[in-house]
Amino acid sequence: xxxxxxxxxxxxxxxxxxxxxxxxxxxxxxxxxxxxxxxxxxxxxxxxxxxxxxxxxxxxxxxxxxxxxxxxxxxxxxxxxxxxxxxxxxxxxxxxxxxxxxxxxxxxxxxxxxxxxxxxxxxxxxxxxxxxxxxxxxxxxxxxxxxxxxxxxxxxxxxxxxxxxxxxxxxxxxxxxxxxxxxxxxxxxxxxxxxxxxxxxxxxxxxxxxxxxxxxxxxxxxxxxxxxxxxxxxxxxxxxxxxxxxxxxxxxxxxxxxxxxxxxxxxxxxxxxxxxxxxxxxxxxxxx
Numbered sequence: 383x384x385x386x387x388x389x390x391x392x393x394x395x396x397x398x399x400x401x402x403x404x405x406x407x408x409x410x411x412x413x414x415x416x417x418x419x420x421x422x423x424x425x426x427x428x429x430x431x432x433x434x435x436x437x438x439x440x441x442x443x444x445x446x447x448x449x450x451x452x453x454x455x456x457x458x459x460x461x462x463x464x465x466x467x468x469x470x471x472x473x474x475x476x477x478x479x480x481x482x483x484x485x486x487x488x489x490x491x492x493x494x495x496x497x498x499x500x501x502x503x504x505x506x507x508x509x510x511x512x513x514x515x516x517x518x519x520x521x522x523x524x525x526x527x528x529x530x531x532x533x534x535x536x537x538x539x540x541x542x543x544x545x546x547x548x549x550x551x552x553x554x555x556x557x558x559x560x561x562x563x564x565x566x567x568x569x570x571x572x573x574x575x576x577x578x579x580x581x582x583x584x585x586x587x588x589x590x591x592x593x594x595x596x597x598x599x600x601x602x603x604x605x606x607x608x609x610x611x612x613x614x615x616x617x618x619x620x621x622x623x624x625x626x627x628x629x630x631x632x633x634x635x636x637x638x639x640x641x642x643x644x645x646x647x648x649x650x651x652x653x654x655x656x657x658x659x660x661x662x663x664x665x666x667x668x669x670x
Contacts, residue, residue: 443503464649560654
C-alpha cells in the first residue's frame with residue numbers, strides 16, 4: 383500500500399517546520415535568523431517544494447529539480463537544496479511502498495534504481511541552486527552532462543559531501559544515529575523541537591559539517607565539535623532543556639560572527655525528522 387500524497391506532503395512540511403523550531407547554533411531557526419535568510423524564507427520554501435517532491439509522474443531527479451525550481455521562484459535563494467536531495471528518496475519510498483516493507487528497505491530500493499536521467503536532472507538542480515562552495519570536480523562535474531547513474535555520481539562526491547554520502551550508505555546517519563537520538567530525547571522531554579536539537583548537536587559533535595568545510599576547509603571543525611560536545615553534555619544533565627538556552631545563544635553568536643552555518647547538519651536533521659514521521663506512517667499501514 384502506497385502512502386498518499388497528502389500524507390507525504392504533511393510529513394515533509396512537519397519535518398521542515400519542526401527543524402525551524404529547534405535552536406541550532408549557527409543555523410536559521412525561530413530563535414535566531416542569519417546568513418541573509420529568515421524563517422519565512424524556509425517556510426515558503428517548504429510550501430513551494432512539497433507538491434513537487436510528492437508528484438508521482440516525473441522521475442526522482444526531475445522531482446528534485448522541480449522542487450528547487452519552485453523554491454527559487456518563491457524565495458530567490460538556496461534555502462533547501464540539501465533538504466530536497468535527502469527528502470526526495472524518502473518520499474519516493476512512501477510513494478512506491480510494498481507490502482510489509484520498512485522505510486529503510488524502501489529507501490534502499492529507490493536509491494539502487496536511480497538512473498543517468500536522474501543524475502542529469504539533479505545536476506540541473508544543483509546548478510540552479512548554486513550552493514555555497516560549489517567548485518569544479520575532477521570528474522563528473524555538475525556542469526557536464528552525466529554518464530553514470532545518480533547514486534554512482536553521489537559516490538564520487540561522498541568523501542567531501544555528507545549529503546552525497548547518504549546516497550551511498552542508505553542514510554546510515556539518519557537511521558543509525560538521528561532517529562534513535564531523536565526518540566531518546568523525545569521520551570525524556572516530550573518536546574519535538576528539543577528532540578531535534580539533541581539530534582542536531584549529536585551529529586555536529588561527531589561529524590564535520592560539509593557546508594562549513596566547503597567554505598572554510600577543516601580549520602573550524604574541531605572548534606565547532608568542541609562547542610557541540612559542551613551543548614550535548616549540558617543537555618544530558620538536565621530535565622529542563624530550556625535551561626540551556628543561554629549556552630545555545632552564546633554558541634550561536636560565536637558561530638554567526640565567524641560566518642559559520644552548519645547547513646548540512648541542519649539538512650540531515652530535517653531528513654531524520656521526515657524519516658521519523660514516515661516510519662510512523664509505514665507502521666500504521668502495516669497494521670492496517
